[in-house]
Amino acid sequence: MKKINIAVVGSGIGGSLISALNSNESLKLFERDMNLGGCASTFKRYGAFFNAGATTFVGYEDNHPIKRIFDDIGFNPDLLKSNIAIRTIQNKKVLDRIQDFDVFLEELNxxxxxxxxxxxxxxxxxxxxxxxxxxxxxxxxxxxxxxxxxxxxxxxxxxxxxxxxxxxxxxxxxxxxxxxxxxxxxxxxxxxxxxxxxxxxxxxxxxxxxGLSYPFHDVFYVYGGMGSLFDGILEDVDVHKKEEVLKIKKQDDYYHIQTSKDEYLAKNVILNSTVFDSSKFFEDKKIQDYYNSFSFNDQSAFVVYLKLDIEPELLHHYQVILNEKIPNCISNSFFVSLSDKNDYKLSKKGLSITISTHAKANSWKQYSKDEYEKEKEKTMNFIIEEFLNNFDKISKDNIKYSFCATSTTFNNYINRFNCGGNSITIKNAINLPSCNTPFEGLYNVGDTVFAGQGWPGIALGVEVLNKELNGKL
Known part of the structure; x- marks a missing residue:
């Protein structure tokens, strides 16, 4: 049985960053999917590439954790700075979220x-x-x-x-x-x-x-899709794709890890799984009770993917705000990300578009198989219609094909119904899970652990975890 120092479960942002920072250790990163990055991955379908969910890259600047981590591991990403972070459209009114405060204020007024x-x-x-x-x-x-x-x-x-x-x-x-x-x-x-x-x-x-200030920072477009970041981050890491971790058992000073392909003994285990769903790995009652003490965050995403046969001059990111909630969703807005026309990978034979909004994870479980397909189609068609209503340069005829993802889809591919972390609210601030646990050698990382949201928040949590590890390894 192979002995290792660190086993990392999941290649999301947190798992990948902490793996890269400790690649000189005896470390293995396990990912059940073929694509790296979880919610921030890039995948291929119908011969074209799409960003799965997360599409904006922010916080790559001096004095911020992402820049510090990338510098530490010697990774220089292939980025294009977006002069306009987001263009918001509401009732045909347009407001650009840009870095220059005075210009933003003038347009806001x-x-x-x-x-x-x-x-x-x-x-x-x-x-x-x-x-x-x-x-x-x-x-x-x-x-x-x-x-x-x-x-x-x-x-x-x-x-x-x-x-x-x-x-x-x-x-x-x-x-x-x-x-x-x-x-x-x-x-x-x-x-x-x-x-x-x-x-x-x-x-x-x-x-x-x-939450509202991130467009005042540098916001970037990632060439080759968000997945290309993980290829660079994990260049020196021992990554095991399509190897799912099934069971983890505490055994003296080690954790016995059973995967779909092999068995390992690890001194330390870092879970990049959702904290409220991590009890499934363990048989130990105390560890199960610890993870079961965190409540499921019933929030996920509904995502529409489009491939266009044209490459119009458009920005990278838009947000369309409607007057009514989207069917089967909890939001009245959706976020549109378009591939750059010069992207060698995502824009081959037309733009790749990811349109995302928020939905309850459990809401899709209530439907029968036929109802599920019907409601999924209804929600997708509603979003596409509103998208076309707000983009004059694109017509229905320009859409080569479309498909969509619910919480069920995400669970099938990245093993989580939930997408996005717990919001830090006034009520839950004290009870947030931390990177360390009551169990020696067992750690958490990712968007359901402090500090949570997006690349900057998760990177901040990674830095905290790395301090913990440095004191123990």
Missing amino acids: KVYPNKNNEKFWRTLKDIDEKFWNLKKLYFAKYSMKSYFRTASFIYELLKVFKFDLFKSATGFIEDILGDISEEYQSFIDAQLFITVQTTSKDIPLLSMAL
Whole structure:
């Protein structure tokens, strides 16, 4: 039986980054699928390539964890900076989310006029900048050292943000912007759904500031699809594709790992699976109870994939905000990502388009097989129709083919019904899972563990985990 130091289960953002940082250890990364990256992977269908879900790459800049990690592993990604992070379209009104604050503010006042717009958005931007300049970003449990470091981080938060740390997002909106229009509120909430997986009514001011400020950072298009990032990140890592981890059993100082192909003994195990679904790997009652203590986050994605026979001059990212919720979804907006016309891989024989919105993971389980297919088609056709209504350069005749994915589809391919992490809300901030566990040598990483959302949040959690590992390996 092969002995290794670290076994990483899952090649999502967290699993891949922590593997790359520790590639000089005796480490193996196990991925049940052929494609690397989980929700952020790139896959092939009908002879063309598409991004599975995550499509924006943000945070690759100085003093941010992604840049630090990439520099540490010596990886230079093939990127194109997007001058416009997102173009939002609502009732034919267009607003570009761009990095230049003054230009953004000028355009914002035309679409959503409010006398306190500058104060509101500048405060959010300032909070975001302060957060990423914090020196003691950390969150872990289960040891005196971890609790001390976490307490130091919380103290720094209190020192920097003072009473702002306890303000709610809705309270701040009311205090600064007042009674805003439904359109403006919908714009704010649609943006938050992209980044923090929920609306302003459930989150603190700090989460809203981080969620709404990401277009003020560098936002990039990734040539060759998001999957190309994982090819570069994992270049020096021992990756086992199409090898599914079935069971993990604590055995003295090791974890006995049974996969679909072999057996291993690992001193340390890092799970990039969803934390609330990780009990399935274990027979040990204490470990099962630990993972079962985290509740399932019933949020997922509905994604439409299109291939066009044309390559019109368009931006990389759009958000379309509607006046009604999308059928079988919990959102009234969808996010459109288009491949760059010069992308050698994704734009071969026309643009590849990923259109995503939010849905309840369990809602698709209620349907019979026939109902499921009918409702899936209904939701896809609704989104395509609204997409065409908002893109004059594209007609139905330009769509070579289309298909879609529900939570059930994601579970079949990447082994998770849920897509996207738990939002950090006022209620759950104290009870968030951490990278370490009560069990020696067992760790968690990914978007359901602190700090959660997107490349920057997951990378932050990876840095915290790496500090834990460095003290133990």
